[in-house]
Amino acid sequence: MNALLTRVLGREQTEGLHRVLLWAALAAALQGVAYALLVPLLTRLLGDDPDAAWPWVAALAAATVAYGAVAFTAAVRGNRFSADLGRTLHHRIGDHVVALPLGWFDGERTGALGQLAGQGVVQVMNAAANLLRPLCIAFVTPAVVVLATFAFDWRLALAMLVAAPVAAVAYRWSGRLMSRVDRQSHAAAAETADRLVEFARHQPALRAFGRTAEDHELLDAALREQHAKARAAVRVGVPGIAGFALAVQLCFTCVLLLGTVLALGGSVGAGELIAVLVLAVRFVEPMGAAAELGGSLRMARGTLERLDEVLAADPLPQPATTAPLPETYGIELDGVSFGYGDGRTVLDGLDLRVPAGHTVALVGPSGSGKTTVTRLIARFWDATGGTVRVGGADVRDLTTDQLMSRLAMVFQDVYLFAGTIEGNIRAGREDATDEEVREAGRIARVDEITERLPDGWAARVGEGGAALSGGERQRVSLARALLKRAPVVLLDEATSALDAENEAAIQQALDVLTADRTVLVVAHRLDTVRGADLIAFLEDGRVVERGTHEELLALGGRYAAFWGEREQASGWRLAARSQTRG
Numbered sequence: 004m005n006a007l008l009t010r011v012l013g014r015e016q017t018e019g020l021h022r023v024l025l026w027a028a029l030a031a032a033l034q035g036v037a038y039a040l041l042v043p044l045l046t047r048l049l050g051d052d053p054d055a056a057w058p059w060v061a062a063l064a065a066a067t068v069a070y071g072a073v074a075f076t077a078a079v080r081g082n083r084f085s086a087d088l089g090r091t092l093h094h095r096i097g098d099h100v101v102a103l104p105l106g107w108f109d110g111e112r113t114g115a116l117g118q119l120a121g122q123g124v125v126q127v128m129n130a131a132a133n134l135l136r137p138l139c140i141a142f143v144t145p146a147v148v149v150l151a152t153f154a155f156d157w158r159l160a161l162a163m164l165v166a167a168p169v170a171a172v173a174y175r176w177s178g179r180l181m182s183r184v185d186r187q188s189h190a191a192a193a194e195t196a197d198r199l200v201e202f203a204r205h206q207p208a209l210r211a212f213g214r215t216a217e218d219h220e221l222l223d224a225a226l227r228e229q230h231a232k233a234r235a236a237v238r239v240g241v242p243g244i245a246g247f248a249l250a251v252q253l254c255f256t257c258v259l260l261l262g263t264v265l266a267l268g269g270s271v272g273a274g275e276l277i278a279v280l281v282l283a284v285r286f287v288e289p290m291g292a293a294a295e296l297g298g299s300l301r302m303a304r305g306t307l308e309r310l311d312e313v314l315a316a317d318p319l320p321q322p323a324t325t326a327p328l329p330e331t332y333g334i335e336l337d338g339v340s341f342g343y344g345d346g347r348t349v350l351d352g353l354d355l356r357v358p359a360g361h362t363v364a365l366v367g368p369s370g371s372g373k374t375t376v377t378r379l380i381a382r383f384w385d386a387t388g389g390t391v392r393v394g395g396a397d398v399r400d401l402t403t404d405q406l407m408s409r410l411a412m413v414f415q416d417v418y419l420f421a422g423t424i425e426g427n428i429r430a431g432r433e434d435a436t437d438e439e440v441r442e443a444g445r446i447a448r449v450d451e452i453t454e455r456l457p458d459g460w461a462a463r464v465g466e467g468g469a470a471l472s473g474g475e476r477q478r479v480s481l482a483r484a485l486l487k488r489a490p491v492v493l494l495d496e497a498t499s500a501l502d503a504e505n506e507a508a509i510q511q512a513l514d515v516l517t518a519d520r521t522v523l524v525v526a527h528r529l530d531t532v533r534g535a536d537l538i539a540f541l542e543d544g545r546v547v548e549r550g551t552h553e554e555l556l557a558l559g560g561r562y563a564a565f566w567g568e569r570e571q572a573s574g575w576r577l578a579a580r581s582q583t584r585g
């Protein structure tokens with residue numbers, strides 16, 4: 004457990020936790036001492052000379068005041084520690100997650116991570132603030148009570164001591180039962196959370212296909228599974244908790260019986276018996292509370308284990324020493340192989356060169372790996388074989404900042420941050436002047452959009468840019484790329500057709516963005532393909548043909564066939580359009 008804590012919380016916070024535990028244990032011990040003082044106090048009070056009780060009253064008062072002060076300090080420290088812990092955990096998760104390869108963030112993990120960083124961290128914080136003290140009381144107070152009883156009557160103390168392992172065994176048994184169902188319930192809850200997020204996010208698509216909550220099968224199945232697990236938790240959990248409570252009560256009854264037998268035998272007086280019974284109650288009560296605390300403690304432990312898994316995921320390795328920044332800006336892929344981890348090979352010994360200042364177009368059938376090539380250059384993933392170089396430097400020898408400062412990326416799925424239009428453009432280069440930001444905006448014709456909006460450049464774009472149209476989002480993202488002024492441009496051309504206004508604006512911005520740059524373009528427009536300095540035709544993760552448009556047409560191979568199909572398709576589109584107009 005300690006190793007798990009150190010891994011997840013870090014050394015400093017684990018030491019902090021030990022200090023909080025120490026204060027809580029001290030408070031619990033003082034509470035035990037106060038209870039123990041009841042024995043001589045009650046014995047004197049119920050005996051022949053009640054005045055002899057006064058010194059014990061004073062001792063009890065002193066122990067109670069000391070307990071109050073220490074318990075208050077323990078509570079304050081516990082709460083302060085809990086707040087620090089929340090911050091630390093969020094930082095640790097954040098720092099680690101930003102260094103993970105993008106391959107780590109598949110749909111399921113993202114949902115689970117959200118739950119872990121939100122609900123999970125709160126659970127651990129609550130455990131630190133509200134669980135440690137009662138837990139110490141549950142174990143330390145009874146221990147002090149047993150020790151005190153030894154001073155008074157060793158037979159009763161022994162009976163309590165025997166009762167402790169019985170209760171401990173029952174506690175472990177009920178805990179084991181519960182933790183199995185806890186794990187299953189948690190997995191079911193995480194799956195339901197994922198499906199709910201998916202259901203909420205993809206409402207347009209679901210509605211378009213007439214899917215309501217009832218017939219969204221995945222969500223429905225997840226909800227059913229969660230319900231079943233919740234019922235199983237009750238089925239298994241209730242006997243566990245009841246069994247533990249029974250064991251505790253049995254122990255108490257045994258002590259009670261023994262005390263009564265001893266009192267009847269005359270070896271213990273009535274006053275002592277009452278005192279010892281009070282102690283016995285104080286002995287079993289905190290142990291009973293342990294059963295309820297156990298559930299929350301197990302959940303906190305489960306959360307720590309899941310956090311441990313996240314923190315154990317290998318980050319994208321960063322170079323030990325920083326390589327000098329490349330002077331030239333060509334791209335080279337040498338014998339690059341890659342798969343997404345599902346056993347399928349996506350790129351298979353791929354060789355590709357984009358000389359500095361040239362434009363290479365990647366074409367090929369859908370799924371041939373064109374987008375994957377751009378992702379490996381941007382090091383969203385590391386190639387499993389071969390080398391990817393930018394400006395002659397292996398991308399693995401460059402820090403993320405170095406590599407990203409070289410690249411401007413324009414991908415199909417544009418994401419805008421939920422800020423203003425201006426803020427989104429500025430994200431391309433934070434230290435750009437206002438004039439530079441506006442200039443980039445003007446080139447991508449974002450000014451035409453801001454003129455229409457009441458807040459102009461300060462108009463908010465909504466989450467992911469939802470307040471703008473698809474074409475408008477692309478224009479803002481292009482302005483962002485333009486502002487970056489990176490020497491290497493990776494471009495995944497949009498496949499979807501845009502209206503004439505957006506199309507013209509985007510083309511104009513792209514012309515500026517790619518002029519005199521090293522450009523690798525996943526090309527879909529025939530003009531882009533034809534205008535490239537070199538075309539690489541990809542099939543099954545390899546470059547099967549390369550050359551200029553004319554050379555490849557003359558070759559009469561895969562590219563020529565592809566070109567023929569595309570031309571025919573665009574001919575059909577043109578014909579269809581002129582027919583509808585006519």
Ligand SMILES: Nc1ncnc2c1ncn2[C@@H]1O[C@H](COP(=O)(O)OP(=O)(O)OP(=O)(O)O)[C@@H](O)[C@H]1O
Binds near residue numbers: 349369371373374375
């Ligand atoms: N994140 C991912 N996880 C698993 N497999 C993936 C992932 N992204 C792509 N693939 C798979 O890798 C293969 C290549 O995909 P890629 O997107 O590179 O192809 P593409 O040539 O760009 O296709 P398209 O022209 O349709 O965009 C495909 O079979 C695809 O299913």
